Amino acid sequence: MTMGEIFLAAFLKVLLERLTSRDFLNYARQKGVAKKLQKWSETVSEIEQLLSDAEEKQLMINEAMHHWLIELTHLAYDVNDTLDKLSTQMLTGMDETRAGSSKVQSFIPKAKLYFNNSEMEGISHRLRKLSTKQKELLKNVSSNTEATSLPALQRSPSSIVLNTPVAGRDGEIRKIVGLLSRDYESSRTTNFHSVAIVGMPGVGKTTVAAHVFIADAMEQFYPKVWVSVSHNFNLERVTRAICRKVTSQPCDQNDFSEVQDDLNRAIAGKRFLIVLDDVWSTCDCESWTTMQSHFRVGAPGSTILVTTREEKVAKLIGATEVYNLKVLSDEECLNVFMQHINNHRPPNFDAVFAKKIVEKCNGLPLAAKTLGGILRCEEVDRWNEVLDDKLWSISNNESNRLPVLKLSYHYLPSTLKRCFAYCSIFPNNYEFGKKQLILLWMAEGFLQQPEGSNQMEDIGGNSFEELLSRSLFQKSSKSNSLYVMHDLVGDLARWASGDTYFRLEDKVDGKCSSKTRHSSYISGKFDGVTKFEKAFSEAKSLRTFLPLSISHGHENYLTCKVTFEKLPKLECLRVLSLNGYQVTLLPESIGHLKHLRYLDLSHTLITSLPKSTTTLYNLQTLILENCSQLKALPGKLKNLAKLRHLNNSCVPSLEGMPPQLSQLTNLQTLSNFVVGKGNVSRVGEIGPLSLRWTLCLKRLENVTNVEDATRANLLSKQGLDALQLEWSGTDGKESEILEVLKPHINLKELIIKGYNGLEFPTWIQHPLFSEMTLVVLENCNKCRFLPALGQLHSLKQLFIKGMSSVESVGPEFYGKAGVPFPVLETLEFKNMEDWKEWFPWEQSQGNGVFPCLKMLSISTCPKLKGSLPKNIHLLTKLGIDGCEQLVVSTTNIL
Numbered sequence: 001m002t003m004g005e006i007f008l009a010a011f012l013k014v015l016l017e018r019l020t021s022r023d024f025l026n027y028a029r030q031k032g033v034a035k036k037l038q039k040w041s042e043t044v045s046e047i048e049q050l051l052s053d054a055e056e057k058q059l060m061i062n063e064a065m066h067h068w069l070i071e072l073t074h075l076a077y078d079v080n081d082t083l084d085k086l087s088t089q090m091l092t093g094m095d096e097t098r099a100g101s102s103k104v105q106s107f108i109p110k111a112k113l114y115f116n117n118s119e120m121e122g123i124s125h126r127l128r129k130l131s132t133k134q135k136e137l138l139k140n141v142s143s144n145t146e147a148t149s150l151p152a153l154q155r156s157p158s159s160i161v162l163n164t165p166v167a168g169r170d171g172e173i174r175k176i177v178g179l180l181s182r183d184y185e186s187s188r189t190t191n192f193h194s195v196a197i198v199g200m201p202g203v204g205k206t207t208v209a210a211h212v213f214i215a216d217a218m219e220q221f222y223p224k225v226w227v228s229v230s231h232n233f234n235l236e237r238v239t240r241a242i243c244r245k246v247t248s249q250p251c252d253q254n255d256f257s258e259v260q261d262d263l264n265r266a267i268a269g270k271r272f273l274i275v276l277d278d279v280w281s282t283c284d285c286e287s288w289t290t291m292q293s294h295f296r297v298g299a300p301g302s303t304i305l306v307t308t309r310e311e312k313v314a315k316l317i318g319a320t321e322v323y324n325l326k327v328l329s330d331e332e333c334l335n336v337f338m339q340h341i342n343n344h345r346p347p348n349f350d351a352v353f354a355k356k357i358v359e360k361c362n363g364l365p366l367a368a369k370t371l372g373g374i375l376r377c378e379e380v381d382r383w384n385e386v387l388d389d390k391l392w393s394i395s396n397n398e399s400n401r402l403p404v405l406k407l408s409y410h411y412l413p414s415t416l417k418r419c420f421a422y423c424s425i426f427p428n429n430y431e432f433g434k435k436q437l438i439l440l441w442m443a444e445g446f447l448q449q450p451e452g453s454n455q456m457e458d459i460g461g462n463s464f465e466e467l468l469s470r471s472l473f474q475k476s477s478k479s480n481s482l483y484v485m486h487d488l489v490g491d492l493a494r495w496a497s498g499d500t501y502f503r504l505e506d507k508v509d510g511k512c513s514s515k516t517r518h519s520s521y522i523s524g525k526f527d528g529v530t531k532f533e534k535a536f537s538e539a540k541s542l543r544t545f546l547p548l549s550i551s552h553g554h555e556n557y558l559t560c561k562v563t564f565e566k567l568p569k570l571e572c573l574r575v576l577s578l579n580g581y582q583v584t585l586l587p588e589s590i591g592h593l594k595h596l597r598y599l600d601l602s603h604t605l606i607t608s609l610p611k612s613t614t615t616l617y618n619l620q621t622l623i624l625e626n627c628s629q630l631k632a633l634p635g636k637l638k639n640l641a642k643l644r645h646l647n648n649s650c651v652p653s654l655e656g657m658p659p660q661l662s663q664l665t666n667l668q669t670l671s672n673f674v675v676g677k678g679n680v681s682r683v684g685e686i687g688p689l690s691l692r693w694t695l696c697l698k699r700l701e702n703v704t705n706v707e708d709a710t711r712a713n714l715l716s717k718q719g720l721d722a723l724q725l726e727w728s729g730t731d732g733k734e735s736e737i738l739e740v741l742k743p744h745i746n747l748k749e750l751i752i753k754g755y756n757g758l759e760f761p762t763w764i765q766h767p768l769f770s771e772m773t774l775v776v777l778e779n780c781n782k783c784r785f786l787p788a789l790g791q792l793h794s795l796k797q798l799f800i801k802g803m804s805s806v807e808s809v810g811p812e813f814y815g816k817a818g819v820p821f822p823v824l825e826t827l828e829f830k831n832m833e834d835w836k837e838w839f840p841w842e843q844s845q846g847n848g849v850f851p852c853l854k855m856l857s858i859s860t861c862p863k864l865k866g867s868l869p870k871n872i873h874l875l876t877k878l879g880i881d882g883c884e885q886l887v888v889s890t891t892n893i894l
Contacts, residue, residue, distance in 0.1 A: 010414035012048040027090045088594045091617035168332030192302035196314035199325035202366035205307040221273035233283035271299040327363025340372030356387045373470035424497035425520040431482040443598035514538045523547035529561045544575040554580040554603035591615045614639045621645040638663040645669035657681035675702040684711030692719030701729040710740045727754035749774040760787040786813045790820025801830040810839030828857040
């Protein structure tokens with residue numbers, strides 16, 4: 001455990017709120033434990049008040065205080081677990097009352113629902129003992145106390161990050177591009193050369209290499225591959241990663257020699273560029289010799305670019321050019337800082353402030369960026385406080401290189417410290433989604449809201465944005481929807497998280513302790529029982545079991561001994577994921593996991609869920625994405641009163657929905673609602689639900705009457721961003737049903753598939769849908785005319801497919817008010833079998849009807865005659881296929 005225990009203040013506050021809840025205390029009185037809980041509340045309150053006074057002293061904690069904080073942390077976890085047992089028992093009793101029987105307990109052994117009195121007495125004793133110690137310990141903590149050694153931050157792999165400021169690096173980027181682009185003598189013994197970028201942590205090696213990688217001059221290389229290498233260099237892992245990038249195939253053969261052969265074939269005769277980011281000296285000569293043997297089959301001029309902090313690595317790889325990346329000048333550092341705060345500086349910002357800032361950065365762009373995240377939008381007094389903080393003076397081995405990182409953690413609110421420390425469970429280079437992380441935080445109890453509020457997700461969103469603004473998170477260069485942590489920031493999270501967090505790959509002995517609460521590991525192709533027997537043998541109070549994939553494959557296998565024997569015994573689990581494992585069956589004993597809040601079964605092969613799943617009364621998130629074999633959900637899903645998110649997207653075998661889903665009043669995410677036949681799973685069930693984000697309504701041909709569709713009340717669901725309406729047949733009422741399924745005007749994306757009405761309702765084209773950016777109309781075979789989508793003034797992407805009855809596209813498509821399609825960038829027509837004419841916009845003038853169009857695709861429209869619209873000046877991509885009668889001339893579009 002490290003100095004991260006200061007987030008205990010937030011943890012204790014949560015405990016106090018639970019201990020003083022009116023409903024909770026009323027139930028405790030019925031069970032005869034109210035007095036005991038009241039005493040706990042008083043003791044925890046006293047500790048919390050004293051701890052809130054100790055934040056300044058956390059940097060000078062002596063050994064005795066350090067151990068006391070460790071004990072308090074684990075006691076707080078145990079208290080929380082005990083309170084969970086009581087609240088779960090309360091929920092079980094409420095369900096029994098509703099059901100009028102005790103049948104629901106058939107899946108959870110009765111003894112497991114009740115308190116163990118000796119357990120409560122043990123907690124009471126530990127609380128008294130810690131409280132007695134506390135005042136004396138805090139009194140003795142002073143500025144003269146010898147500081148506890150802070151563990152050094154350890155370097156881990158980097159990611160390509162292109163949103164990092166590159167002030168002061170343009171010259172370096174040009175020079176390195178030049179080194180990679182030059183022609184080398186044909187007399188060389190090898191047909192590739194190696195270039196190394198060498199520099200200290202935080203100096204920007206990865207950022208510079210990333211901008212070199214995307215430079216126009218690098219288009220001469222193909223393939224181009226970027227691989228992040230950990231400090232534990234593994235020849236097989238790195239070779240597989242290169243092969244996977246080059247071939248765009250999994251490369252998961254058991255025989256490593258087959259992978260090597262595939263790589264040789266893929267790069268043979270090609271002028272390639274391979275970037276190996278963050279190579280350590282753990283890469284030995286033998287491994288490098290083996291690896292570079294594959295590179296010899298490439299074309300002359302091929303290049304290996306390596307980033308490293310160690311000069312000896314450059315020598316090991318035989319680098320023909322070594323570029324030593326130096327620290328920035330004071331002026332350049334200040335420029336990076338100013339870019340990152342977006343010029344949100346105090347009104348009396350002057351040279352004194354500037355001098356202080358560049359002194360703290362020591363020429364490191366990462367330090368300037370992080371410091372900007374701390375000071376952005378703060379008042380001048382806060383700037384002085386941060387810049388004068390004593391943490392700058394702490395020095396210990398490598399940790400003094402970037403004290404600004406520890407300072408950024410120190411100035412986080414206590415609640416954010418818990419959220420940030422949790423990110424230590426992610427492996428190096430792991431790309432995570434915003435919503436994914438928020439739901440994990442929520443499951444772990446980090447996101448608290450006033451009683452009765454329904455906005456935990458919004459609190460989580462604010463927390464995420466705060467960490468992003470402080471540069472502790474940053475956007476991935478590979479996807480705008482994913483995020484990463486810089487390698488040193490990841491080390492900071494591990495420093496802050498202490499021994500309550502455990503990553504299987506980080507431990508030499510591969511074993512967590514009895515104090516471990518949160519665990520993760522990188523899932524493998526075949527995960528047998530031996531992998532887990534040792535690792536989790538002592539983890540009796542584990543809250544998080546989270547396999548993570550770094551290869552993005554979903555064909556891993558897990559022994560059934562883990563799912564049927566190991567996991568059901570981890571009764572404190574809040575988070576359980578089996579994502580990506582080819583699991584076909586779950587045991588009924590999953591109902592023992594009464595604390596469970598988050599269950600991820602995505603990409604598994606389950607056909608159904610155990611009935612006991614409906615006794616997981618604390619469950620908040622159930623993820624079933626891409627469960628291709630799943631046919632049905634449990635009939636009593638309505639029992640999960642706390643369920644907030646049900647992600648069942650891409651579940652093609654699902655035949656219907658459980659009855660009475662309208663009782664799930666906390667539900668916000670329902671990705672996919674399959675309308676059943678007759679009175680089963682009627683679409684009107686979603687009417688009372690405050691759904692957000694994405695909703696797909698499937699098999700709308702089963703809607704029996706228009707009144708039921710009206711009860712769905714889509715117009716009231718202001719939080720919906722994307723709506724998909726899908727028919728798989730016809731019953732003659734499509735037009736009426738689509739008319740009443742009008743969504744709220746906040747909608748951003750609309751997809752309509754299989755609609756068999758003769759025309760579209762007018763709401764689809766209404767300009768009030770001012771945020772609509774995407775529309776897809778697919779296989780609406782009976783519609784003869786397209787709606788006036790040109791009136792959607794924010795529309796950027798439009799896909800029209802399988803509209804086989806449309807014969808002409810003209811005025812009805814553009815609309816009558818203003819310039820149609822003012823911001824449309826992508827337009828695709830596909831499988832329009834009877835489309836014959838595309839009439840121009842009659843009022844066309846100036847830049848024409850598509851002033852912002854960049855991509856136009858028309859395929860399988862065999863009867864289309866005439867020519868394309870004129871004056872599409874911004875068009876960069878044009879695809880025409882299966883349109884034999886269409887006249888295409890560049891003079892029409894340029």
